[in-house]
Amino acid sequence: MNKTELLQKLTDIEWDDFEVKSAHNGLPENIWETVSAFSNGSGGWIVLGIEQKGKIYEIVGVSNAEKLEQNFTTVLRSRDKFSVLINPLCKKYHFDNKTVLAFFIPAAEQKPVYFNKLANTFIRTGSGDQRASKEEINALLRDQLFGVMSAKPALRTTLDDINRTTLGRYRDYMARFNPALPYNTMPEDEFLQRLQIVDGEHLTYGGLLFLGKNIAINRNISDFRVDLLEIPGRSYAEAEPRYTFRLEEQENLWEYYFAIIERLKRYVDMPFKMNDLGIAVENSPQLEALREALVNMLMHTDYFSVAKPRVRIFSDRIEFENPGSFPLPIEELLKTDVSVPRNPVIAKLFRHVKLAENAGFGFDKILVWETETHTKVNFDKSIAFSKVTFPLAKKLGDIEQAGDKLGGSQGQVTDHVTMQVGTKSGPSRDQVGTKSDICLIDEQKFLLEQWQDEHSLLDLMNWLSRSNRTKFRQQILTPLLEQGIAEMTIPDKPNSRLQRYRLTEKGRALALKIANGK
Known part of the structure; x- marks a missing residue:
């Protein structure tokens, strides 16, 4: 982060990777909470020497910058306070005669990161630090096995x-x-x-x-x-x-x-x-x-x-x-x-x-x-x-x-092709196939069983309790037309208000097979 980026951060309304602290009288007590939160998240910057007053940020600088930097990094790099060693990136900025210190706290590989005791595990929420809940701490502990657990044997299985x-x-x-x-x-x-x-x-x-x-x-x-x-x-x-x-x-x-x-x-x-x-x-x-x-x-x-x-x-x-x-x-x-x-x-x-x-x-x-x-x-x-x-x-x-578009609470389960996937009770085959590779889903099968004469689009939709014309065309009618199972009565005017639909000879033969359970 350079000086321009630092100033840009100060103009942002809210950030989750950037925290300013005045550090008038040395390291602020809540700085360790922010270190823990950034370590347990995606990392972030702690900037010392900037005071926040409402939505206004004032550069106040720090006194004895070298000693402040040494004290801070010494604590992070020892095991006396934190559960892991933390190696921050340190930056120093000068604004007129004022010095600002910035420390990047990296995301930890081994989490949770806490100070003094496990209960002092903090996480970042928006632009603030919060003490982690028991479940959040457990999630961090499980993340130590990230990418490993799925390959481990489940010992209570055969x-x-x-x-x-x-x-x-x-x-x-x-x-x-x-x-x-x-x-x-x-x-x-x-x-x-x-x-x-x-x-x-x-x-x-x-x-x-x-x-x-x-x-x-x-x-x-x-x-x-x-x-x-x-x-x-x-x-x-x-x-x-x-x-x-x-x-x-x-x-x-x-x-x-x-x-x-x-x-x-x-x-x-x-x-x-x-x-x-x-x-x-x-x-x-x-x-x-x-x-x-x-x-x-x-x-x-x-x-x-x-x-x-x-x-x-x-x-x-x-x-x-x-x-x-x-x-x-x-x-x-x-x-x-x-x-x-x-x-x-x-x-x-x-x-x-x-x-x-x-x-x-x-x-x-x-x-x-x-x-x-x-x-x-x-x-x-x-x-x-x-x-x-x-x-x-x-x-x-x-x-x-x-x-309710497909009737009932489950409908037909398909993906990529009209391939039925059943529930726990076993496989279910609801499509009808022929030697010519015609595939029908349940609704199309039902439609063919009822279809005798010429019918309007509304008639066909009512048989299936459908209300969305676009999806009915895409999912039901157009496939039948493209496979030569059904045809329009006025093919040169597909959008005519007098348009009706009827089965072709191929469609009638297929409907007969369906009726006979073939």
């Missing part, structure tokens, strides 16, 4: 605790989306060992969380769950009822991923596409941004915290919040491709099926949301949590209605 259905789905997904990966041809025992899903006779914590049975996960990790709530308002206080949908408990992280991504699809524009193999591909830049945030949340959650990862969908925003802080300052994560996952085993399992970045946190994909919606994504963190918020371009008038 190979029987693997959910065989989930493992089969995961391997099938890998074969579909990363067919060249050598893991695809490995026998199961080698596959499990090489991906660190198991360690000898036990599952690793990462393997257990990702592919284990729910009962086994809860036997080793208290109260395992990932919450998703849809809240009909901008806050709980405004919402009535408190929420309109809450995700049911799933078996493991792989099942949670698909269940959550399915709900998120209801809040983004979803154009329909077919790939070269005739497989329906569901993708959009908005969904990519939400998918990246979801995967990041699942990879970086502190699963040993009493708090739980959660997705909350309010009428004006979508929030992803997880226990466990980002490993680096958000500004640094945004401008570099550094990747320091809290749970490397889980991160690797997502990467091998191309659902996570090989490097970095995928923030570039997350920030595409801003281009697509003209809203700003917000990143927030503390010692104990991280949160990413996506503002919705338009306030959702009725989340309960949105939650």
Whole structure:
């Protein structure tokens, strides 16, 4: 920090990495609280010789700067006061005949950092220091195992605790989306060992969380769950009822991923596409941004915290919040491709099926949301949590209605392709496939069973209790038109008020197969 940057800091309204103290009569007593707070966070500057009066900062200087600097650094570099050695960067500035001292306190590698006793652990909140709560101290203690815990064996597990259905789905997904990966041809025992899903006779914590049975996960990790709530308002206080949908408990992280991504699809524009193999591909830049945030949340959650990862969908925003802080300052994560996952085993399992970045946190994909919606994504963190918020371009008038779009509380769970993922009870196959690679979701199947004559768009929407024309076209009607299953009665005037839709010969044949249970 040079003199210009120092003066610029003094004009800022609020900062969380900069603290001024007058130091009239030597080192102020509360300076140790700030040292602890900066060490437990992302680091920061302590500036001595500046007095704050309201919003005005006056350069008063310090007397005997050399002695003050020596006293301060001696305390930090000894083990008499602090729990760890602290090596500050020291700067000296001269303003006329006044001397200002600045010390950069680096973020500690081993936390918590406290003075005299553990209770004197402080954290930074906004531009102030606060004594850390018991849970925040525990979070800092768990961070000593950052990047290590997911590869450790969960000793209260055996190979029987693997959910065989989930493992089969995961391997099938890998074969579909990363067919060249050598893991695809490995026998199961080698596959499990090489991906660190198991360690000898036990599952690793990462393997257990990702592919284990729910009962086994809860036997080793208290109260395992990932919450998703849809809240009909901008806050709980405004919402009535408190929420309109809450995700049911799933078996493991792989099942949670698909269940959550399915709900998120209801809040983004979803154009329909077919790939070269005739497989329906569901993708959009908005969904990519939400998918990246979801995967990041699942990879970086502190699963040993009493708090739980959660997705909350309010009428004006979508929030992803997880226990466990980002490993680096958000500004640094945004401008570099550094990747320091809290749970490397889980991160690797997502990467091998191309659902996570090989490097970095995928923030570039997350920030595409801003281009697509003209809203700003917000990143927030503390010692104990991280949160990413996506503002919705338009306030959702009725989340309960949105939650019923696919009928029922669960709907079909798909991602990338129309591939069904079931719940804990086992796999569910709700799509209809033919030799020509036609893929239908449940609503399309139901529609074809009812469709006999020519019908208006409103008729078709009413059969499915749909109210959003755009999403009905994108998710239901357009795929049927593009696959030659349905056609317009006035194709040269697609927006005509007299437009009707009817099944083609191909569509009628398919409807007959559906009716006969084929």
